[in-house]
Amino acid sequence: MNLWRPLIGKEIQEDFRSARGAFFLVVAALVLSVFAVLLVSNTELSLLDNAQAVYMMAGIVIALAALVAVLRGSDGFAGERDRQTLEPLLLAPINGSGLAAAKLCGILVSWLTLFILAIPYLWAVGSTGQNLFAAILYLFLAGTLIVLVFGGAALALSARMKTFKGVLSLGLTVLLLLGSPVLLGPSLRQSAVGRVLDLVNPFAAALNTLDSVIIDSQGLSWQLLRLAVMGSYGLAVLWWLYAATRRLEP
Amino acid sequence: MPAIDMQGLKKAFHERPVLHGVSLTVNQGDIYGFLGPNGSGKTTTLRLLLGILSPDEGRIAVLGMNPAVSGAQLHRRVNALPESHGLYGWMSSLAYLNFFGRLYGLTLSGGDYRARLRQVGLDPDDSRPVRTFSRGMKQRLGIARAMINDPEILFLDEPTNGLDPRGRREIHDLLLQLNREKGLTIMISTHILDDVERLCNRIGILEGGLVRYEGPLTDDSQSAVSYRFHLKDGAAVQSPWNFPGIALLERQDSWITCLIKEGSPAAAIKTLVLGGLPIIEAVAVSGGVEDLYLYYTQGGGL
Numbered sequence: 001m002n003l004w005r006p007l008i009g010k011e012i013q014e015d016f017r018s019a020r021g022a023f024f025l026v027v028a029a030l031v032l033s034v035f036a037v038l039l040v041s042n043t044e045l046s047l048l049d050n051a052q053a054v055y056m057m058a059g060i061v062i063a064l065a066a067l068v069a070v071l072r073g074s075d076g077f078a079g080e081r082d083r084q085t086l087e088p089l090l091l092a093p094i095n096g097s098g099l100a101a102a103k104l105c106g107i108l109v110s111w112l113t114l115f116i117l118a119i120p121y122l123w124a125v126g127s128t129g130q131n132l133f134a135a136i137l138y139l140f141l142a143g144t145l146i147v148l149v150f151g152g153a154a155l156a157l158s159a160r161m162k163t164f165k166g167v168l169s170l171g172l173t174v175l176l177l178l179g180s181p182v183l184l185g186p187s188l189r190q191s192a193v194g195r196v197l198d199l200v201n202p203f204a205a206a207l208n209t210l211d212s213v214i215i216d217s218q219g220l221s222w223q224l225l226r227l228a229v230m231g232s233y234g235l236a237v238l239w240w241l242y243a244a245t246r247r248l249e250p
Numbered sequence: 251m252p253a254i255d256m257q258g259l260k261k262a263f264h265e266r267p268v269l270h271g272v273s274l275t276v277n278q279g280d281i282y283g284f285l286g287p288n289g290s291g292k293t294t295t296l297r298l299l300l301g302i303l304s305p306d307e308g309r310i311a312v313l314g315m316n317p318a319v320s321g322a323q324l325h326r327r328v329n330a331l332p333e334s335h336g337l338y339g340w341m342s343s344l345a346y347l348n349f350f351g352r353l354y355g356l357t358l359s360g361g362d363y364r365a366r367l368r369q370v371g372l373d374p375d376d377s378r379p380v381r382t383f384s385r386g387m388k389q390r391l392g393i394a395r396a397m398i399n400d401p402e403i404l405f406l407d408e409p410t411n412g413l414d415p416r417g418r419r420e421i422h423d424l425l426l427q428l429n430r431e432k433g434l435t436i437m438i439s440t441h442i443l444d445d446v447e448r449l450c451n452r453i454g455i456l457e458g459g460l461v462r463y464e465g466p467l468t469d470d471s472q473s474a475v476s477y478r479f480h481l482k483d484g485a486a487v488q489s490p491w492n493f494p495g496i497a498l499l500e501r502q503d504s505w506i507t508c509l510i511k512e513g514s515p516a517a518a519i520k521t522l523v524l525g526g527l528p529i530i531e532a533v534a535v536s537g538g539v540e541d542l543y544l545y546y547t548q549g550g551g552l
Contacts, residue, residue: 006352010338018340084334088395090302092353093325250302250332 003094004102011106015113024071028064028114032121035060039125054126055214058139061118062146062206063179068110069147070175073154074167076103077248082164087250096245100155104241107151108144115140131214138213138223142206145230149202150175152237156244178203205229251314253278253403253435254299259308261294268294270459271308276403276437276452281429283450284439285539287547290456292439293333296405299437300330313402326354330405331396335388339381343367343391344374347398354399370394370424386417393424403435404428410445422448443539453539455546462546465511476541477515478507479522480531493521499545507535509545 015021039045039053048056077099080086089099119136126132154171161167182204188194198204205226212218212226254276261269268291276282286292297303298310301317301324310317315324338346347363358366364374370390380391389409396404409425410418426449428434438445446453455463481487481504491498495512506527510518515534523529 003353003355006349010349014338014340084332085336085338087302087330087332087334088336088350089353091300091325091330092350093322093355094353095322247304250297 003092004098004105007089007094007099007102008105008109011103012109015106015110020075021110024068024110025113025117028068029117031064032057032060032118036121036124049215050126050128051131051215054122054132054135055210057118057122057125058135058210058214059207061114061122061139062143062203062210065111065114065143065147066150066175066179066203068114069107069149069151070154070171071168072107072110073103073151074158074164074171076100076107076155076158077245078158078161078167079164081162081250086248090248090250096159096248097242099248100159100241100245103155104148104152107155108147111143111147111151115143131217134217135210135214138209141227142209142230145227145234146202146206148234149230149237152234152241156237156241159241159244159248175203182207199225199229202230202233251278252276252311253280253313254282254437255309255311256295256299257309259295259298259310260306261291261298261303262306268459269298269305272456272459272461274454274461274464276435278402278435279429279433280452281425281436281438281450283446283453284437284456285441285443285446285453285543286439286456287441290547291459292456293407295456296330296407296437296439300328300405301325326399327401328403328405329396329399329401331389331392331407331409333407333411335392337380337383337388337391340379342377343372343380343383343387343394344377346380346391347394350395350398356399366394366397367391370397371420385412386414386420389413389417389421390424393421397428400432401434403437406436406438406440408440408442409438410440410442418445425449443543447539453542455543457547463542475515475538476507476509476535476545477518478505478533478535479519479527479529480505480533482528482530485528488526493518493525496521509542 015025035057039048039057045053077086080089118139122132122136122139126135150171154167157170158167161170178201184194189198198208209223209226212222252275254274256275257273259269259272260267272291272295284292284295294303298305299312299317301321304318312324313327317324341349344363344367347366351358351363367374370393372387372390372394380388383391393409410421413421422445425436429436438449440446452466453464454461476499483504485504487498487501487506495510496518497509497511498506499509500507508518515532519529519532
């Protein structure tokens with residue numbers, strides 16, 4: 001663990017000190033600002049129920065979290081390989097699993113930064129309504145699991161594939177495929193196929209959890225299955241990541 | 251115990267063989283020049299020695315350890331400078347060294363890190379990001395990083411590639427100083443023969459995935475020369491050739507060409523004459539590492 005610390009520190013510093021990290025934070029803040037302004041000022045959107053507005057904002061944060069996770073995960077090993085900085089890391093007395101764990105911690109810190117950044121926006125659109133605290137709590141929980149699943153999977157791919165672009169393309173494609181069923185209409189989602197897709201899709205599980213908590217005011221017992229789905233994906237991804245990084249090549 | 255002992259190493263990528271059975275030995279305190287044309291497998295060999303890649307076949311012992319098994323343990327005792335610097339452009343030189351020091355679990359003070367930067371000729375007060383450094387400065391920082399754990403063996407992949415003559419000379423002096431003062435074993439992969447002649451005491455020449463030549467580069471072997479010998483008409487050359495340290499390169503009519511790998515030319519001629527070769531004339535045709543390199547990379551070692 002001691003050897004992970006400097007690496008986690010480096011990952012965090014890259015978030016704030018490198019051009020890429022700073023750029024992403026600015027973009028995330030801009031996206032959240034635009035949506036917050038739309039939710040409170042747009043004629044139609046401002047008519048939304050307060051809980052609906054919080055849910056929409058939380059959904060945007062989950063989407064951004066998945067995007068951050070895929071971006072950071074893709075960059076984890078493949079980006080370092082592209083920049084030719086991976087080899088000196090492989091020469092250090094830390095094994096592939098240790099490097100992966102440190103990088104995953106770095107991705108989770110990026111998510112934490114985004115989450116902290118999102119809180120004022122959630123407060124701005126939902127401070128007068130109910131369930132704001134539960135929304136924030138479940139956003140953190142679902143977001144963390146989503147980041148674990150997508151970040152870990154992108155990191156595992158990044159350990160095996162040679163280029164950042166290749167991993168990113170594949171990661172974003174998978175993210176879009178998993179995200180698209182969420183856009184199905186209510187009737188399709190109520191069909192058998194829709195229900196199965198909702199059940200096995202971690203992205204849908206996260207959004208349905210937020211829907212259930214924020215809009216329907218349902219408690220933890222209603223969320224257990226969805227959280228279990230996301231948790232199972234998380235565990236599977238962690239195992240995959242461990243297997244993929246047992247032998248890292250420059 | 252040799253610092254590095256590698257026997258019969260084979261490695262293929264996607265079923266394309268790169269190394270066909272490489273064997274080499276590096277002794278403690280050697281500065282070993284690992285020569286070969288581009289694409290001959292030098293970098294792959296270094297990565298195998300460092301445990302970054304695993305061999306398909308063969309045996310490797312670096313400081314008595316198998317790199318593929320004891321990678322993390324070995325990495326505490328060896329280090330390397332890859333061909334690419336592998337620097338984080340946004341860090342300062344001091345932050346970069348500090349990062350790697352902590353990654354190795356070292357508890358060095360700020361003063362220690364500064365001293366290490368001074369040792370390689372960098373200014374520790376220079377807080378500019380590394381991306382603004384010149385190539386020579388980056389190379390120096392790379393060497394400082396590679397020396398951070400006071401390794402017993404330092405692997406360098408093309409350490410002077412792209413440096414101007416002054417920069418190269420400075421890197422040479424630094425490496426010679428480290429070898430002299432700390433007894434550091436250095437293995438340099440390069441195709442710049444000037445580096446080899448200035449630094450190395452032993453060389454291995456890799457060509458087509460095999461080590462074609464391995465031998466010392468001391469004063470005696472620096473005089474490793476090719477000689478053409480004119481034999482008395484009709485004289486037979488013994489078969490098989492059995493003169494240790496002297497390789498038969500070519501036979502044409504009454505002339506033979508030999509590479510004298512060990513000892514002086516005079517001693518070699520004496521050996522040949524005493525061995526029954528009726529030499530009536532001897533002509534030196536070449537000498538030095540360059541000829542050795544050209545000879546073994548043109549199929550002469552086959």
